[in-house]
Amino acid sequence: MLSQVQCVPSSLCCSFLSQLVFTRLLSENSRPQPSNGASRDTEVFFHGPVHLCTAGVRAAFVLSTQFSQSGQPKDYALPNASWSQGMLNLYNEFVEKSKDGTWKRIPSYRHSSDSRGKESYFLQFLEGEKMSKDTRLFLRSLDEEGLGFEYVMFLNPSEKRMVTVYQPGPYLEGHPGFAHGGSTAAIIDSTIGGCAIFVAGRVMTANLSIDFKNPIPLGSVVLVDGKVNRMEGRKVFLSCQVWSADGQTLHAEATALFIQLDSLSRR
Numbered sequence: 001m002l003s004q005v006q007c008v009p010s011s012l013c014c015s016f017l018s019q020l021v022f023t024r025l026l027s028e029n030s031r032p033q034p035s036n037g038a039s040r041d042t043e044v045f046f047h048g049p050v051h052l053c054t055a056g057v058r059a060a061f062v063l064s065t066q067f068s069q070s071g072q073p074k075d076y077a078l079p080n081a082s083w084s085q086g087m088l089n090l091y092n093e094f095v096e097k098s099k100d101g102t103w104k105r106i107p108s109y110r111h112s113s114d115s116r117g118k119e120s121y122f123l124q125f126l127e128g129e130k131m132s133k134d135t136r137l138f139l140r141s142l143d144e145e146g147l148g149f150e151y152v153m154f155l156n157p158s159e160k161r162m163v164t165v166y167q168p169g170p171y172l173e174g175h176p177g178f179a180h181g182g183s184t185a186a187i188i189d190s191t192i193g194g195c196a197i198f199v200a201g202r203v204m205t206a207n208l209s210i211d212f213k214n215p216i217p218l219g220s221v222v223l224v225d226g227k228v229n230r231m232e233g234r235k236v237f238l239s240c241q242v243w244s245a246d247g248q249t250l251h252a253e254a255t256a257l258f259i260q261l262d263s264l265s266r267r
């Protein structure tokens with residue numbers, strides 16, 4: 001994939017970049033604004049008049065957003081320009097707590113096969129599943145920062161607990177200005193899914209029950225706090241709460257059952 005990015009002729013890139021600037025100027029006053037939570041600087045739109053831009057160049061751009069400058073797969077669980085100060089504050093708080101090893105930041109890649117390193121419980125999970133190299137991670141499926149799920153997970157192994165610092169972007173809108181409940185379910189499922197993977201390896205969600213207490217404003221920052229309560233045989237019981245960053249508002253409460261799998265291949 002990398003070589004495809006590097007093979008794009010530089011003249012094509014220049015033309016692409018100038019079109020991009022042109023596109024931004026053209027569209028600055030005409031396109032709808034994100035209702036909340038997205039930095040305009042991170043937005044890239046492709047409009048009709050500039051469709052000189054080929055699908056190949058578009059693909060090269062998309063690929064280039066998936067790799068860091070060092071050519072390594074991009075770790076999406078690191079700060080970017082779309083993160084609000086509130087998101088950065090909570091992130092820094094947990095980075096600080098990670099210094100003595102109590103918490104561990106979980107790197108997060110678009111493609112599961114990019115999850116490298118001995119800290120990667122997720123990779124161990126996938127190796128067990130023999131999943132395709134191109135397996136995607138749903139929550140990382142947008143090319144542009146700040147529009148969808150912006151999040152970083154921290155695992156506390158001794159407490160079997162995972163917290164996700166989460167900032168929902170405008171593409172997750174349900175009721176005007178608020179995150180769709182399905183997106184909240186997805187971040188809860190992934191947070192407690194991470195906990196369940198940590199304690200039980202290969203698992204699937206069998207049951208997820210959510211009480212939505214207060215809507216989550218788009219662009220706000222919340223803390224998704226999940227933990228394993230107990231295991232009974234193959235059954236992993238978990239609970240989760242979603243709090244506003246200031247701890248004053250309980251947005252959602254959930255319980256879940258995950259089932260440890262012997263193997264997906266038997267299915």
Ligand SMILES: CCCCCCCCCCCCCC(=O)SCCNC(=O)CCNC(=O)[C@H](O)C(C)(C)COP(=O)(O)OP(=O)(O)OC[C@H]1O[C@@H](n2cnc3c(N)ncnc32)[C@H](O)[C@@H]1OP(=O)(O)O
Nearest residue numbers: 106121122189190193194197198204205206207235257259
């Ligand atoms: C550290 C890591 C970091 C990672 C970060 C990234 C994380 C990303 C994470 C992403 C995460 C994304 C995660 C996702 O989105 S997973 C996608 C959504 N989930 C599914 O699609 C699962 C579909 N269901 C199934 O495949 C099967 O039904 C499963 C596998 C769940 C169980 O079928 P299986 O044939 O294997 O088991 P069994 O039927 O013998 O049952 C076994 C026991 O379980 C009990 N039971 C079963 N179902 C229920 C139920 N609904 N309520 C209450 N109890 C239930 C059952 O009574 C029995 O109990 P007992 O009789 O033994 O007492």
